[in-house]
Amino acid sequence: MNTASTSSGPPAIPLNQQNDTIVQIVSPVPVPPPLPPRWKPKIVSPPVLPLPPRWKPPSYLPDxxxxxxxxxxxxxxxxxxxxxxxxxxxxxxxxxxxxxxxxxxxxxxxxxxxxxxxxxxxxxxxxxxxxxxxxxxxxxxxxxxxxxxxxxxxxxxxxxxxxxxxxxxxxxxxxxxxxxxxxxxxxxxxxxxxxxxxxxxxxxxxxYLYDYMRRRGNYMSDDNHRSVLEKCIEADIFDVAIKIIEDRPELTYKKELLSDILITLAQKTDAFEGTKLNVVLRILMDVYAPYLFSLLHYTC
Structure with a gap:
């Protein structure tokens, strides 16, 4: 009777005929903390201020x-x-x-x-x-x-x-x-x-109007006097022009006025003829007298 021969070595481990199920243990994924709420700028409403009063022109500037x-x-x-x-x-x-x-x-x-x-x-x-x-x-x-x-x-x-x-x-x-x-x-x-x-x-x-306003106190501004003076010279109304210079000598301190008067006289071809010459010379002397006196004062 033949007997099975055995090889030398450790004894054989019997095989389990049932399949072993391998269970994989998955470790939990860490959940990040919640994001902070999105920053929103704090809007502060400006204080409600009363509207400024509507601008009204002065009486001499009507609407x-x-x-x-x-x-x-x-x-x-x-x-x-x-x-x-x-x-x-x-x-x-x-x-x-x-x-x-x-x-x-x-x-x-x-x-x-x-x-x-x-x-x-x-x-x-x-x-x-x-x-x-x-x-x-x-x-x-x-x-x-x-x-x-x-x-x-x-x-x-x-x-x-x-x-x-x-x-x-x-x-x-x-x-x-x-x-x-x-x-x-x-x-x-x-x-x-x-x-x-x-x-x-x-x-x-x-x-008539200038004499009337003189009696009333003549409340015209310097600009109005200057404009009337120039127009009087242009229109050969020299007597009123002289009155304006005598009444408002401060007008002669403005260089712009002096230049305008000279230009106006230079454009009048008949201003230096006949009897008008004396009147024109008087206007020039009245206008430029303050400058002549100041010049003499500093040179003496």
């Missing part, structure tokens, strides 16, 4: 012209019957034609009768100066209140400014007697009536 009423423009037939008829009467100085209309419509003296917002007084003041027109203005002003004469057209001109441009001295005197403050109300481009008269070369009006 707009002191316009008359515009009711006549709402009715075409009424405008033709009233406005056009009064316009024609004012240009001719026809008080007989104007009076019945004014009796029926007394408030029309405060209404505009042109598209430029001219009143009846504006038209009469700028019309050719005749006895009839002056009488028309006299009777019209008697029907008006003092503040009615301060009404302006769309160009900021009062009736006095238009009279100054036209050189109607008698008309201006009638209005100023009713409202003494009219010469101090500026018109178009902030021009005073005195400057307007000098600009349009109306010597009689310039003399």
């Amino acid at each position: 707009g012209p002191n316009l008359p009423r515009s009711g006549l423009f709402n009715d075409r037939w009424r405008y033709i019957a009233v406005g056009v008829s009064l316009y024609e009467a004012a240009t001719k100085g026809d008080w007989k034609a104007a009076k019945p209309i004014l009796d029926e419509h007394p408030d029309v003296i405060r209404f505009a009768i042109t598209e430029n917002y001219d009143t009846l007084l504006h038209i009469a003041a700028s019309a050719e100066s005749t006895n009839a027109v002056e009488e028309f203005v006299t009777k019209l002003v008697q029907l008006m209140e003092s503040e009615d004469l301060e009404l302006q057209n769309q160009n900021y001109n009062t009736a006095l400014s238009l009279a100054a441009a036209a050189g109607n001295v008698k008309t201006a005197m009638i209005m100023v007697e009713k409202n003494p403050g009219l010469p101090e109300i500026p018109g178009n481009n902030r021009a005073m009536p005195l400057y307007t008269a000098a600009l349009f070369e109306k010597p009689l009006m310039v003399r």
